Amino acid sequence: MRVHITDVRSGDRLSEDVFNTYGLHVLSKGTDLNEKEISRIFQHQIDFVEIERRTSPIPDIDEEAIVETAPGYNPLLRPLYSDAVAGAEQLFQKALADGRIYEDDVKESFQPLVENFRSERDVVSLLLMLNSQDDYTYQHSVQVGMLSYYIARWLSWNDEETVRAGKAGFLHDVGKCKIADAILNKPSRLNQDEFQEIKNHPQYGYEILKNSFDDTAVALAALQHHERMDGSGYPQGLSGDEIHPLAKIVAVADVYSAMISSRVYKEKKDLLHVLRELYELSFKELDPDITHTFIRHMVPNFIGKPVELSNGEFGTIVMTHPTDFFRPLVKVGDEFIDLSVERDISVKHVKMI
Missing domain, CATH: 1.10.3210.10 (Hypothetical protein af1432)
Incomplete structure (x- = not known):
């Protein structure tokens, strides 16, 4: 799968060799991408890389309603x-x-x-x-x-x-x-x-x-x-x-x-x-x-972050609402809880990863 470098996550694995704009070989297929490798890609000003498909993709829900998943920070x-x-x-x-x-x-x-x-x-x-x-x-x-x-x-x-x-x-x-x-x-x-x-x-x-x-x-x-x-x-x-x-x-x-x-x-x-x-x-x-x-x-940067809810359940933010900032859609197990509808439940704590 082709991803922008700012969307690369620690632990992703390259599915193809990476070359810079001058044709210089930067990283090999099969390389696990961690902070050192991601920093090297940034230094070579490479925008996109091919990685192996992740085993835990974003839940399959309405793509038009989901704000883009928050990427990791630039290690540089x-x-x-x-x-x-x-x-x-x-x-x-x-x-x-x-x-x-x-x-x-x-x-x-x-x-x-x-x-x-x-x-x-x-x-x-x-x-x-x-x-x-x-x-x-x-x-x-x-x-x-x-x-x-x-x-x-x-x-x-x-x-x-x-x-x-x-x-x-x-x-x-x-x-x-x-x-x-x-x-x-x-x-x-x-x-x-x-x-x-x-x-x-x-x-x-x-x-x-x-x-x-x-x-x-x-x-x-x-x-x-x-x-x-x-x-x-x-x-x-x-x-x-x-x-x-x-x-x-x-x-x-x-x-x-x-x-x-x-x-x-x-x-x-x-x-x-x-x-x-x-x-x-x-x-x-x-x-x-x-x-x-x-x-x-x-608020959209909280998408993908684990949360603890006020009812004691744990889940992951998968969507934020543009007009109801603090009541996102949360995936708990195999279910989705829309906090803009379930008004008696709220986000108690966001765990940053």
């Missing part, structure tokens, strides 16, 4: 992600020492990751793969950059605007370089003075970015990413159209990344549960169009 992103996290840490250190950051440093640390975003589709698996308890502040910056890039693309922004959104997300928290580590990494609840100091980081970031780039939009995204549509945010209490569109995108990415992240003092939440929380916030605090666009594009 792991080292690029690690480099971006290390680059974020260096940017924070330079910002503290020099009061500014440099365009070349941003390009060197974040741009290689952005270039590989263009073909990455399974954002859910990607976020899980790139999420740990270490270096939260810097990982969060990279995640928000990634998500801001995707959201802008899903909103049909042009390439230049999409890359700018990724850059704004990557740099949105640079003002935290001026916050003491004892406050940033405090394992217990912050006291009032400490929380007030944390609330200064958007202003700190704005000043750093304003001194670094001619592009005021990136600086405004840092200043306003904690503003809320109903005026309940900070530091200026802006509302509605007073908030820059770029800041609205970064706000959605920032909230989602913070909710799904492993923190020393906070248990990581189920990704689908977080999307439901985000949906609730869209009616008051977050921009509804941006939030719903984000959810609409994230």
